[in-house]
Amino acid sequence: MSEAVPPMAPEDGWQRVNKLSMLVQLVRLGFQAIIPAVFLLYSSASDAKNLSTVGPIIGAVAMLVIGAVGLSTWLNWYRLRYRVGDSDVKVEKGIISRQARSVPYDRIQDVSLEQKLVPRLLGLVQVKFETGAGGKDELALAYVSEAEGERLREVVRALVEGEQAAEPAAQEAEDAPIAAATPPGRTLFAMGPKRLFTYGLFNFSLVIFAVLLGAAQQFEFLLPFDLWDYIGSFFNNEAVNDAGTYLSSLDMFARIAAILYALGVVLVLGVSTGVVRTFVRDWEFLLERTAKGFRRRRGLLTKTDVVMPVHRVQALVVKTGWLRRRFGWHGLSFISLAQDSGSANHDVAPFAKMDEIAPIAAEAGFSLPDETEQWRRASPKYYTDKAMIVGAVVTLVAMGNIVFGNALAGLAIALLAAVLVLREYFLWNFDRHALDPAQVLSRRGWLAPRLQVASRVKLHSVEIAQGPLARLRGYCDLRFGMAGGSFSFDGLALDDARKLRAAVLDSIAEVDFAKLPR
Numbered sequence: 001m002s003e004a005v006p007p008m009a010p011e012d013g014w015q016r017v018n019k020l021s022m023l024v025q026l027v028r029l030g031f032q033a034i035i036p037a038v039f040l041l042y043s044s045a046s047d048a049k050n051l052s053t054v055g056p057i058i059g060a061v062a063m064l065v066i067g068a069v070g071l072s073t074w075l076n077w078y079r080l081r082y083r084v085g086d087s088d089v090k091v092e093k094g095i096i097s098r099q100a101r102s103v104p105y106d107r108i109q110d111v112s113l114e115q116k117l118v119p120r121l122l123g124l125v126q127v128k129f130e131t132g133a134g135g136k137d138e139l140a141l142a143y144v145s146e147a148e149g150e151r152l153r154e155v156v157r158a159l160v161e162g163e164q165a166a167e168p169a170a171q172e173a174e175d176a177p178i179a180a181a182t183p184p185g186r187t188l189f190a191m192g193p194k195r196l197f198t199y200g201l202f203n204f205s206l207v208i209f210a211v212l213l214g215a216a217q218q219f220e221f222l223l224p225f226d227l228w229d230y231i232g233s234f235f236n237n238e239a240v241n242d243a244g245t246y247l248s249s250l251d252m253f254a255r256i257a258a259i260l261y262a263l264g265v266v267l268v269l270g271v272s273t274g275v276v277r278t279f280v281r282d283w284e285f286l287l288e289r290t291a292k293g294f295r296r297r298r299g300l301l302t303k304t305d306v307v308m309p310v311h312r313v314q315a316l317v318v319k320t321g322w323l324r325r326r327f328g329w330h331g332l333s334f335i336s337l338a339q340d341s342g343s344a345n346h347d348v349a350p351f352a353k354m355d356e357i358a359p360i361a362a363e364a365g366f367s368l369p370d371e372t373e374q375w376r377r378a379s380p381k382y383y384t385d386k387a388m389i390v391g392a393v394v395t396l397v398a399m400g401n402i403v404f405g406n407a408l409a410g411l412a413i414a415l416l417a418a419v420l421v422l423r424e425y426f427l428w429n430f431d432r433h434a435l436d437p438a439q440v441l442s443r444r445g446w447l448a449p450r451l452q453v454a455s456r457v458k459l460h461s462v463e464i465a466q467g468p469l470a471r472l473r474g475y476c477d478l479r480f481g482m483a484g485g486s487f488s489f490d491g492l493a494l495d496d497a498r499k500l501r502a503a504v505l506d507s508i509a510e511v512d513f514a515k516l517p518r
Contacts, residue, residue, distance in 0.1 A: 013083045020122045021143040022077045027118050029069055082141055084155055089129055091139060103139045105160045107131045109312065111153040113305040120303055125149035129156065157292065185288030185295055188360050189349045196282055199351040200275030202324045287348050289363055296348060308336050308346055313364045314482050315454035318357060322447035332357045334364065366453050369441055375432035379475040382491025387424035391417050433489045435500055440480065442489060454480065454487050456507040464497050
């Protein structure tokens with residue numbers, strides 16, 4: 001919320017962020033000003049006659065801008081303060097128009113620490129008070145020292161949990177080492193450079209081409225020629241045309257070799273990009289079991305430190321890819337009340353074997369299914385209807401292409417229709433759901449199966465949903481209400497769904513949610 005507040009006056013409990021946060025702000029503004037500054041200097045230097053006249057003016061303006069930015073940065077720091085009160089966390093900021101944000105403890109789900117590159121070099125962290133709602137409802141405090149960030153996290157979490165927290169003095173917090181604020185935990189999972197490299201090989205990405213294209217658009221004015229005209233003239237060049245004629249004159253083996261070479265280049269670039277992105281995101285990945293819950297740290301340029309209390313883990317997700325599955329690699333994530341960089345899922349073992357995942361799941365109070373699990377299938381009518389609808393639409397498109405003379409495209413689309421219909425049959429064979437005394441389980445997917453396991457006592461509601469076709473055919477979706485995520489069994493026979501709903505509701509009714517830990 002935003003509200004007018006009176007001018008600051010000395011009050012007990014109010015604190016300012018670290019003074020080095022001003023330097024972080026200046027560095028950030030400096031990077032933002034690089035492109036306009038280069039553009040201005042380039043435009044001035046293009047006319048050497050005016051450079052001697054314009055140069056001093058540019059220098060004077062630059063000095064005035066630097067002074068104004070420095071003053072504004074200091075005022076922003078001076079007018080920003082925060083306080084950890086008895087019932088909420090409050091932050092006030094603003095130079096002319098003052099704003100106050102307060103988040104009650106009953107809305108705070110977790111407190112996480114994040115370090116981007118420049119704050120990390122200065123020993124600073126950003127403290128995020130997560131409410132589980134995302135977006136503007138989150139409260140962030142940038143930047144405080146690492147020790148102060150740890151202190152804030154421990155104090156606020158203790159107040160959220162209803163514990164009595166002894167808050168150390170601010171100066172003591174500044175001087176205390178981080179290890180003293182956060183006791184060491186028991187390592188559950190870690191990824192070293194070798195594991196990260198293997199993980200990166202499976203994270204194929206072509207984002208490098210998007211980055212190069214964006215850079216070309218941003219810095220085109222610095223080039224001594226028009227980039228897009230140059231590209232167009234390049235492809236219209238006689239040498240390129242001659243090269244195309246030469247390639248068309250080659251035999252089939254040479255053409256295949258050229259295509260394979262081009263695909264190889266794309267493959268190498270995609271794999272290299274995936275490896276780099278993996279190292280940047282998951283460098284020094286470490287998952288520990290501490291007295292406060294699961295603590296996960298990772299990151300090379302931006303380091304994150306997240307603690308997930310065990311009782312706030314609502315469900316777990318085990319997923320894989322069609323290729324990595326062949327090598328036995330899977331990923332484990334938690335569905336929690338808090339958020340993980342904009343997602344409801346917390347990655348806790350993104351690249352692991354099943355024998356590494358099982359102990360982590362057990363620490364969270366879940367058990368993975370075994371061969372004795374009583375799996376059930378959805379109604380065959382659900383997949384039959386999906387196959388008929390998809391097949392009919394794609395077949396009509398294929399027939400349209402054939403009628404208008406594009407027989408080859410029509411035949412290709414008809415083949416696609418057959419593949420999509422066959423896919424529904426395979427999904428009916430592989431999609432499963434189950435209900436055991438403590439959990440609800442769902443396994444979906446054929447080439448890359450996805451397993452989701454939720455605790456029955458942590459579900460909030462159970463809903464039977466039917467569309468017009470589902471009502472006519474006698475099947476439905478069974479949807480489970482869960483804080484922090486979604487969970488459903490799709491295409492169940494109506495009688496089966498009613499039995500499952502009754503069993504889960506009995507489990508929910510036995511729990512007094514007011515007595516559960518927050």
